[in-house]
Amino acid sequence: MRIKYTISLVFILALVIIEKENNIISRVSDKLALKQTPQTPLQQGISSPLLLKYNGSFTTLSKLDPAFTLMKRRLENYTEHEVAPNGRKHILLLATTRTGSSFVGEFFNQQDDNMFYLFEPLWHVERSLTLETGGTNSTAASAAYRDVLRQLFLCDFTMLESFIEPRPMDHITTALFRRESSSSLCEESVCSPIVKKVFERYHCRTRRCGPLNLTMASESCLQKEHRAIKSVRVRQLETLRPLAEDPRLDVKFIQLVRDPRAVLASRMVAFSAKYKNWKKWAVDGDVPIDDDEVRKLKGNCDNIRMSAEVGLRQPPWLRRRYMLVRYEDIARFPMRKAADMYRFTGIPFTPQVKNWILQNTQASKEASGVYSTQKNSSEQVEKWRFRIPYKIAQVVQRVCGPTLKLFGYKIVNSEAMLTDKSISLIEEKNFNFT
The missing domain is CATH 3.40.50.300 (P-loop containing nucleotide triphosphate hydrolases)
Known part of the structure; x- marks a missing residue:
């Protein structure tokens, strides 16, 4: 039971880290897109979906079990600095x-x-x-x-x-x-x-x-x-x-x-x-x-x-x-x-x-x-x-x-x-x- 709990926790943390990395890649891609010229086209593949191995096969983060995505979002929402303070518009x-x-x-x-x-x-x-x-x-x-x-x-x-x-x-x-x-x-x-x-x-x-x-x-x-x-x-x-x-x-x-x-x-x-x-x-x-x-x-x-x-x-x-x-x-x-x-x-x-x-x-x-x-x-x-x-x-x-x-x-x-x-x-x- 303890091993199963540990594996689940590690998996959730991995998802959070992967999502952060995906955000960084997206930001870099955006920055490159802003600076591109006819002489310096964007590198192929920089904006392609991030791949990870899940259940023995490669898949994109967007295709993961929705339950895990929902759980990750709830964890983020419980983090105080990730949520808009009450009343602030x-x-x-x-x-x-x-x-x-x-x-x-x-x-x-x-x-x-x-x-x-x-x-x-x-x-x-x-x-x-x-x-x-x-x-x-x-x-x-x-x-x-x-x-x-x-x-x-x-x-x-x-x-x-x-x-x-x-x-x-x-x-x-x-x-x-x-x-x-x-x-x-x-x-x-x-x-x-x-x-x-x-x-x-x-x-x-x-x-x-x-x-x-x-x-x-x-x-x-x-x-x-x-x-x-x-x-x-x-x-x-x-x-x-x-x-x-x-x-x-x-x-x-x-x-x-x-x-x-x-x-x-x-x-x-x-x-x-x-x-x-x-x-x-x-x-x-x-x-x-x-x-x-x-x-x-x-x-x-x-x-x-x-x-x-x-x-x-x-x-x-x-x-x-x-x-x-x-x-x-x-x-x-x-x-x-x-x-x-x-x-x-x-x-x-x-x-x-x-x-x-x-x-x-x-x-x-x-x-x-x-x-x-x-x-x-x-x-x-x-x-x-x-x-x-x-x-x-x-x-x-x-x-x-x-x-x-x-x-x-x-x-x-x-x-x-x-x-x-x-x-x-x-x-x-x-x-x-x-």
Whole structure:
């Protein structure tokens, strides 16, 4: 009996060790995939399933008796450091550019007493993986985004450091993108002494700090009860499934969407140089439906819609973890929608956040710049209708029709309808789940 117990225990320990080795191999494979070039292809076999001998024959770990897999998971769950502490939430705000995500991100950034908030940390990852053609390898990027997000939610900045240029020295950087947009990275506990003759592009505005010490940032993160990250770079929600299934995390996904016609109108203003073709078409020409820019627009709409369809289906791994929010609803009812988001996350909606919302949703025209988080929010909903020509709106409707329909945005059939503010283009829809 003692021998049988010993053999079982050894076998279980072996499974745990094998799984750890498998994770290491997977991580190495991911790292190689990120760095591969046409001259240095991935080694064959590096990502093949790990083999082990069981009952006299070779098999993969995934084909082992499910009872042993379940037992291993229970053992891991009983290990304190492998399980998310009770009450700690990890919030990921997913969006695309010009959807109001910086504004909505402030709903969590302003709760700095118990929230560690990061603004677009994946900017460094995307920049590092951008090809000469201007695009990225979607498979490699998705894996990198997932793994960096995981480590950041665990307050580990070491993986992100490998993507920051220039590379941090002794975990100190002067180049973290938009540091000043994260109040957590400008707190006194993270504010290192100022070093003379050191230029920091994204320096704190609330106090004079030296270069960012990522070790100090990590320590501050560990002290906070909750963690939130805002990103416009994740293309497909499905790629983040490992985060939802990681027992160390309790992730809540909030997907922010906006009328694609409004998004395009905003991008034509904010990123004028990149949208020269659209501006030209708007003035003096028909839009070629087979143009690369039009295909890119369709691809963006399809990605947003497919992610939302996954979330709205509420598969088991996303149950009670996904919320869809329209920017238009937030702009019209900021306090109500903020309360809904906090209720969804399970975090108290504090007076500190409520006061910020009251002060920043009635901003003057002078304060409401292109990149400002101060908005007269109710006016923002309609502005795009007077910025985009009807023929451009028609193109968006043609290539993004299913996306418009899913999110409840009405089709316009004339220029008069487009610019008639008495006609709402927003259907009343409830995407929330109980």
